[in-house]
Amino acid sequence: MDGQHTEVAGLPARRLAWGTVADLLGKNRGTALEDAIEPAVQRAVLPPQDAGLARAIATTTFRHLGVIRHALHGRLAKGLPEDQPGLVALLATGAAQILYLNVQDHAAVDLAVRLAKSEPGLQHLAGLANAVLRRIARERDEIRREGDAEPLRLNTPDWLARRWITAYGEETARAIAAANARGAGLDLTLRPGAAIPEGLEGRRLPGSLSLRLDDARTPVPELPGFADGAWWVQDAAAALPAHLLGVRPGERVADLCAAPGGKTAQLAAAGAAVLAVDRSGPRLRRLADNLARLGLSAEVQAVDALALPEDRPFDAVLLDAPCSATGTVRRHPDVPWAKGEGDLSRLVGLQRRLLDKAARLTRPGGRLVYCTCSLEPEEGEAQGEAFLARHADFVRRPIAPEEVGDPALLTASGDLRTLPSHWPDEGRGGLDGFYAVRLERTGA
Numbered sequence: 001m002d003g004q005h006t007e008v009a010g011l012p013a014r015r016l017a018w019g020t021v022a023d024l025l026g027k028n029r030g031t032a033l034e035d036a037i038e039p040a041v042q043r044a045v046l047p048p049q050d051a052g053l054a055r056a057i058a059t060t061t062f063r064h065l066g067v068i069r070h071a072l073h074g075r076l077a078k079g080l081p082e083d084q085p086g087l088v089a090l091l092a093t094g095a096a097q098i099l100y101l102n103v104q105d106h107a108a109v110d111l112a113v114r115l116a117k118s119e120p121g122l123q124h125l126a127g128l129a130n131a132v133l134r135r136i137a138r139e140r141d142e143i144r145r146e147g148d149a150e151p152l153r154l155n156t157p158d159w160l161a162r163r164w165i166t167a168y169g170e171e172t173a174r175a176i177a178a179a180n181a182r183g184a185g186l187d188l189t190l191r192p193g194a195a196i197p198e199g200l201e202g203r204r205l206p207g208s209l210s211l212r213l214d215d216a217r218t219p220v221p222e223l224p225g226f227a228d229g230a231w232w233v234q235d236a237a238a239a240l241p242a243h244l245l246g247v248r249p250g251e252r253v254a255d256l257c258a259a260p261g262g263k264t265a266q267l268a269a270a271g272a273a274v275l276a277v278d279r280s281g282p283r284l285r286r287l288a289d290n291l292a293r294l295g296l297s298a299e300v301q302a303v304d305a306l307a308l309p310e311d312r313p314f315d316a317v318l319l320d321a322p323c324s325a326t327g328t329v330r331r332h333p334d335v336p337w338a339k340g341e342g343d344l345s346r347l348v349g350l351q352r353r354l355l356d357k358a359a360r361l362t363r364p365g366g367r368l369v370y371c372t373c374s375l376e377p378e379e380g381e382a383q384g385e386a387f388l389a390r391h392a393d394f395v396r397r398p399i400a401p402e403e404v405g406d407p408a409l410l411t412a413s414g415d416l417r418t419l420p421s422h423w424p425d426e427g428r429g430g431l432d433g434f435y436a437v438r439l440e441r442t443g444a
């Protein structure tokens with residue numbers, strides 16, 4: 001666009017969503033959607049409503065990408081050209097609006113055609129986009145029915161579907177895929193001892209750490225209690241690992257992979273003297289902002305946790321390690337399409353080194369909680385078992401059902417294993433998939 005004329009309403013939002021999805025399917029595969037779209041929104045200087053629409057289109061496209069690809073593939077004479085991310089993104093973002101968003105069919109088709117005509121590489125595809133998207137609109141009910149019935153087969157990359165069937169069985173793997181397609185509501189971690197602010201409507205979840213809001217539409221800063229720091233946004237499952245560390249006022253606690261700080265806030269709110277470490281400066285700035293709003297404090301260090309000095313071990317250590325994040329697809333639907341099985345072994349190696357470091361930072365008699373937001377056993381149960389086999393000076397401290405509010409969230413060994421298919425009836429339903437093991441260093 002040359003800036004000389006005003007574009008038709010809605011087109012800038014479609015262009016932004018299309019450009020972001022094309023990038024993530026093509027040259028920037030592996031980048032997280034939120035890391036790609038937020039800078040693009042800033043650059044495009046869109047009004048808030050258009051920015052919100054662009055986010056919704058891109059997120060919805062990834063949430064249903066398997067179903068959408070399948071539908072397009074079967075309706076194109078030569079199938080879907082996966083080597084042309086610009087074309088795939090044009091059709092997929094158009095189809096996402098028709099199938100899953102509250103957008104009039106003619107507006108979705110018309111804007112996709114206009115978008116194609118305005119982009120040099122897509123001009124010759126405007127007719128194709130028009131024809132296939134009209135057909136998607138005509139056959140919407142059938143496409144949705146098929147997708148809803150088979151989210152594991154149609155909407156989960158094969159490598160992940162295979163792994164989840166192996167780890168959890170076919171029925172649970174299906175339930176996980178269905179929960180991922182539904183998405184997540186808004187969970188708040190309540191400041192310990194604080195009353196639920198007046199006007200904040202929701203249900204307290206089992207274990208009582210979290211409130212699941214009835215209304216996930218109001219912008220977070222406008223919700224009652226935001227300015228007073230009465231709560232912070234965090235999935236109900238993500239609130240469990242820091243709670244399991246059971247820190248007491250005055251204890252010295254290290255949070256080794258801390259940013260953006262949901263768990264640091266829990267530790268600080270419990271009265272601990274927290275060292276919050278993360279190697280990402282920008283993510284730590286979010287942590288500092290979050291703590292400031294909540295009126296909480298922690299010592300913050302932007303360093304590689306592997307380089308921390310070991311001369312003053314801590315009473316308790318939390319290691320929320322970097323992982324494949326396959327437990328967070330409800331909130332981050334791009335994850336399955338951004339990653340591949342090949343990413344796992346590097347992460348598993350890093351987790352092992354961080355765990356061994358965390359062990360050296362735990363004083364005799366001190367506690368260590370290791371957790372990941374992954375559904376992959378290599379990053380969870382296997383990591384816990386291998387640690388115990390390597391470290392004769394640590395024992396597992398099994399988690400009791402009352403600590404998490406539901407025995408279904410625990411493994412036979414007493415570790416935490418939450419699944420997106422857990423708590424399906426609580427509000428919008430589901431939990432992020434987390435693993436956590438609680439360990440104690442012997443020899444106090």
Ligand SMILES: C[S@@+](CC[C@H](N)C(=O)[O-])C[C@H]1O[C@@H](n2cnc3c(N)ncnc32)[C@H](O)[C@@H]1O
Nearest residue numbers: 257258259260261262263278279280304305320
């Ligand atoms: C799962 S996220 C942590 C989420 C955080 N605990 C929370 O509750 O908000 C993992 C974090 O590990 C950080 N990280 C990865 N490798 C690291 C390392 N070697 N040392 C310190 N931080 C690291 C990443 O920057 C990322 O912020």
